[in-house]
Amino acid sequence: MRLLVITYYWPPSGGAGVQRTLKFVKHLPSFGVECTVITVDPDRGAYPVLDESLAAEIPASVRVIRTDTSEPFGSYKKLTGRQQIPYGGFANESKTSFQQRFFKFVRGNVFIPDPRRGWNAHVLRAVAGLLRAGETFDAVLTSSPPHSTQLIGLALKKRYGLRWLADLRDPWTDIYYSKELNQTAPARWLDEWYERQVLEQADEVLVTSPDTKRLLLGKSAKLTAGKFHVLPNGYDESDFREPSAPPTDSLLITHTGTISEIYHIELFLAACGECSRRHPDVNLRLRFVGKV
Known part of the structure; x- marks a missing residue:
C-alpha cells in the first residue's frame, strides 16, 4: 500500500x-x-x-x-x-x-x-x-x-x-x-x-x-x-530503552507540554495541595517540562 x-x-x-x-x-x-x-x-x-x-x-x-x-x-x-x-x-x-x-x-x-x-x-x-x-x-x-x-x-x-x-x-x-x-x-x-x-x-x-x-x-x-x-496517542518502546531511575525520596509528578495562561490548572494544584495536607509524610514534587 x-x-x-x-x-x-x-x-x-x-x-x-x-x-x-x-x-x-x-x-x-x-x-x-x-x-x-x-x-x-x-x-x-x-x-x-x-x-x-x-x-x-x-x-x-x-x-x-x-x-x-x-x-x-x-x-x-x-x-x-x-x-x-x-x-x-x-x-x-x-x-x-x-x-x-x-x-x-x-x-x-x-x-x-x-x-x-x-x-x-x-x-x-x-x-x-x-x-x-x-x-x-x-x-x-x-x-x-x-x-x-x-x-x-x-x-x-x-x-x-x-x-x-x-x-x-x-x-x-x-x-x-x-x-x-x-x-x-x-x-x-x-x-x-x-x-x-x-x-x-x-x-x-x-x-x-x-x-x-x-x-x-x-x-x-x-x-x-x-x-x-x-486512535489514542501511545508511546514508542524505543524511546524507553534507557533505564528509569525514579526518585526514592519523593512522589514526582511530571507534566510534559505547554501550559498557557488560559489553562485551568487550579483544580490540579488544589488536588496536589489536598494530597499534601492528607499525607504530610509524602514529599510531593511537581515537574513541568515544556513551555510554561
Whole structure:
C-alpha cells in the first residue's frame, strides 16, 4: 500500500505536534505501507520549537518532499520585534498587550482557519506534479493542527478522488484557545463551515480520544459514528530503552507540554495541595517540562 502523508510539523520541528505523525511513518513500513511525506521546507516554515534529534527517527525508506510556503510570520516578527512566533495556546503571548490582542484578532478573522493556509497551494502543486509523473497512492493522510492542512485533503478528494484519512490531533473550532481569537460572527461561521466540509467529505476521521469523537460527531447530522476512529496517542518502546531511575525520596509528578495562561490548572494544584495536607509524610514534587 502506498500512503501519501501531508503534515506541516515534521523534523526538525519539535514539540507535541510532530510526534504522532512521525511515529506513524516510522512504524507503518513494518505493516507493508510505503510512505511518502510532504511537509514544509524548514528554511521557509515557522516552527515554535525545534528538535533536531527527531530526524534520526525517519526511516531511510521514506521519501520526504519539502515545499515552499507563503505565511505571514515574517511580517509578524518585523512588526512586533519578537523572535518567537505565536503558537497553540498562546503560551508565549501576553494577555494584556494591546498589540498582541490586535494580532490575535487578525489571526482569528483574516487567517481562517489559520495563518499556515498559505502552505496549501504549494502542497497541491507538489501533489499534482507527482500524479502527472504517473505516481499513484492508495490513500492520503492529512494531519492537523494546523487545521488548514485538512483543506488540502479536501481539495485532493474533490480533484482526484483520492481516498482521504483526516487525522485531527486536537479539536478544531472548539480548541481551548478559540475564545482568545475574538472571531466575528462571519469568521466563526466560515471556520465552522470548513470544519463541517472536512468531516463530511473525509473517508475516515482519526481522533485521539472518545471525547473528541463525540465533539466532532455532533458537528453535522450527515456524520455517522462509523467513520470516526479513536486512535489514542501511545508511546514508542524505543524511546524507553534507557533505564528509569525514579526518585526514592519523593512522589514526582511530571507534566510534559505547554501550559498557557488560559489553562485551568487550579483544580490540579488544589488536588496536589489536598494530597499534601492528607499525607504530610509524602514529599510531593511537581515537574513541568515544556513551555510554561
